[in-house]
Amino acid sequence: MILFWLTAAFTILFEILGTIWGQVIAETIGALPNFPLVILFVYAIRRGADHSIWLGLMGGLTFDFLSSIPLGFTVFPRVLLGYLSGVGKGKIYLDPILMPIVFGFALSLANGLINSILGSLFGISPGFSIFTRSVFWLESLYNAILTPVFLFLMDNAIKAWIRPYEQRERI
Amino acid sequence: MPSKESFLKKYRRGVITFGILFLSFIALLGQNASFVQGIEQGGSTSLFVFQNFFGSIGGWFQDTLGSIEQLQNLQEENRQLQSQVQDYQGLEQRMLELQQENALLTQQLDLSTNPSYATETAAIVAKDPSNYYQTFTINKGYSDGIRVNMPVVAAQGGYYGLVGKVIQVGLGSAQVRPVTDPQHIVASRFFKSRYEGLVQGIGDVNLRLRMDYVPKSAQDQIRFGDLIITSGMSSLYPKGIALGRVEEVRPIDYEPNLRIFLKPVIDFKKLEYVAVILEEFTGTGEADD
Numbered sequence: 001m002i003l004f005w006l007t008a009a010f011t012i013l014f015e016i017l018g019t020i021w022g023q024v025i026a027e028t029i030g031a032l033p034n035f036p037l038v039i040l041f042v043y044a045i046r047r048g049a050d051h052s053i054w055l056g057l058m059g060g061l062t063f064d065f066l067s068s069i070p071l072g073f074t075v076f077p078r079v080l081l082g083y084l085s086g087v088g089k090g091k092i093y094l095d096p097i098l099m100p101i102v103f104g105f106a107l108s109l110a111n112g113l114i115n116s117i118l119g120s121l122f123g124i125s126p127g128f129s130i131f132t133r134s135v136f137w138l139e140s141l142y143n144a145i146l147t148p149v150f151l152f153l154m155d156n157a158i159k160a161w162i163r164p165y166e167q168r169e170r171i
Numbered sequence: 172m173p174s175k176e177s178f179l180k181k182y183r184r185g186v187i188t189f190g191i192l193f194l195s196f197i198a199l200l201g202q203n204a205s206f207v208q209g210i211e212q213g214g215s216t217s218l219f220v221f222q223n224f225f226g227s228i229g230g231w232f233q234d235t236l237g238s239i240e241q242l243q244n245l246q247e248e249n250r251q252l253q254s255q256v257q258d259y260q261g262l263e264q265r266m267l268e269l270q271q272e273n274a275l276l277t278q279q280l281d282l283s284t285n286p287s288y289a290t291e292t293a294a295i296v297a298k299d300p301s302n303y304y305q306t307f308t309i310n311k312g313y314s315d316g317i318r319v320n321m322p323v324v325a326a327q328g329g330y331y332g333l334v335g336k337v338i339q340v341g342l343g344s345a346q347v348r349p350v351t352d353p354q355h356i357v358a359s360r361f362f363k364s365r366y367e368g369l370v371q372g373i374g375d376v377n378l379r380l381r382m383d384y385v386p387k388s389a390q391d392q393i394r395f396g397d398l399i400i401t402s403g404m405s406s407l408y409p410k411g412i413a414l415g416r417v418e419e420v421r422p423i424d425y426e427p428n429l430r431i432f433l434k435p436v437i438d439f440k441k442l443e444y445v446a447v448i449l450e451e452f453t454g455t456g457e458a459d460d
Contacts, residue, residue: 012221015300016218016221016222016225017225018300019222019297019298019299019300019308020222020225020226020229020296020297020298021229022298022299022300023298026302027440031302032300032301032302049184049188050184053184053187053188053191057191060195061214062214062218063300063301064211064214065211065214065215065218066215066218066222066297066299066300066308067299067300067301067304067306068299068304068306068338068339068346068348069301069304070198070199070202070207070211071195071198071199071202071207071210071211071214072194072195072196072197072198072199072202073195073199075191075195075198076192076195076196076199079188079191079192079195080188080192083184083185083188086184087184118199121199122199122200122202125303125353125354126303126353126374130303133303135302135303136302139302
C-alpha cells in the first residue's frame with residue numbers, strides 16, 4: 001500500500017508542478033511530457049489493476065481540477081488506461097528498454113485517441129486535430145523515452161525500499 | 172449458477188472501472204451543470220493551496236537565479252541607459268508636440284483617453300498543465316469579486332491590452348483563458364480605419380492572433396503595425412481595449428475577406444500581473460494609437 005500512496009503523491013506533485021514549470025519546460029524542449037501517464041503505466045504494469053484504477057482517478061481528477069478542461073475529460077482515459085495496463089501485469093514481456101518504449105508510445109497514442117473521441121463527442125478542442133500537431137508527437141516521443149527510465153526507477157525503488165518495508169510490515 | 176457476490180468479486184476491478192468511466196461520462200455530459208462546476212471549483216480551490224506553495228518556492232528559485240543573471244546584465248544595461256537618456260532629452264520636445272496634437276484629435280473624436288474601470292489586480296500563479304491549452308490561474312477569486320466572463324487586461328508598453336476572460340472561479344483563485352487561445356473570439360475593429368472583424372487565437376507557438384471578416388476593399392487602408400482594438404459589439408469586453416498590431420495581411424483568392432495576422436500588444440511570455448475588470452464606468456475609453 002505504501003507504494004500506492006507514494007506513487008499517488010508523486011503523480012499529484014507532477015500535476016501541480018506541471019502548472020508552475022510546465023510551460024517553461026514546453027518552451028525549452030517543445031512539449032511537456034505526460035509524467036503522470038507514464039507513472040500510471042509503470043505502476044499498473046508492476047502492481048496490477050487493483051490500485052492503478054484509483055491512481056488513474058486521482059491523477060485524472062487533479063489534472064481536471066487544475067486545467068481548464070471539463071471534469072471527467074482526463075479521468076476517463078487515465079482510469080481506462082490504468083485498468084488496461086494493470087490487466088497486462090504478468091502477461092506481457094517487458095525487457096528493460098525496447099518494449100517499455102513501444103508501450104510508452106502506444107499508451108500516448110491511446111491517450112490521444114481517447115481524448116480526441118471525447119473531445120469530438122463533447123465539443124472540447126482540439127479533438128482529432130491533436131494528431132496534426134507536432135506537440136502531440138513530441139509529447140508521445142518523450143513519454144516513450146521516459147517509460148524505461150521510470151520503470152527502472154520503480155523497479156529499484158521496489159527492490160531497495162518497498163519490498164523490505166512490506167516484509168517488515170508483515171512481520 | 173454463480174451468485175451475485177461471486178460475480179462482483181470476480182469482476183470487481185472491471186465493475187469499478189466501468190463505474191468510474193460512467194461517472195466521468197456523466198460529468199462530461201453535464202459539464203455546464205452547476206453541480207459539476209461546483210465540484211470542479213471546490214477541487215481547484217483546495218489544490219490552489221499547494222499550487223501557491225510550490226509556486227512561491229519556484230518563484231524564489233527563479234528570483235535567486237535571475238538576480239545572478241541580472242547583476243551581470245546591470246552594468247551593460249546601465250551603459251545603454253545612459254546613452255538612451257541623452258536620446259530621450261531630444262525626444263521630450265517631440266513628445267510635447269505630439270501630446271498637444273493628440274489632445275486636439277481626441278477632442279475632435281470625442282473620446283476619453285483614460286479607460287475608467289474598477290479593476291482587481293492579480294498575479295499569475297500557475298499555467299495550464301496541458302500542452303494544448305493556454306489558460307492560467309490568478310491568485311484572486313470569488314472572495315475578491317471575480318466572476319466568470321469578466322474581462323482581464325494588463326498594462327504593457329503604454330497600452331491597456333486585452334489579456335482574456337475569466338472562465339472559472341474558485342474561492343481565492345480563478346482561471347483565465349487568454350485571447351491567444353483558439354477558443355477565444357473577440358469582436359474588434361481597426362483603430363484608424365474603423366473596419367470591424369473578429370479576432371481569434373490560432374494557438375501557434377508565436378501566440379499570434381488572426382482577424383477575420385475584414386473585407387478585401389479595406390486592404391488599401393491597412394498598414395503594417397496598425398492597432399486593433401475591441402469594438403464593444405459583444406457585451407463581454409469594453410470598447411477600445413488594445414488587442415494587437417497587424418503583422419501580416421493575406422488576401423485569399425476564393426474569399427471576399429482578408430485574413431490578417433496580428434501580434435498581441437501583450438507579451439504573454441512576460442506577463443506576471445493582470446487586472447480583472449469588475450465594472451466599467453461611463454466613457455468609451457479607447458486606446459491611443
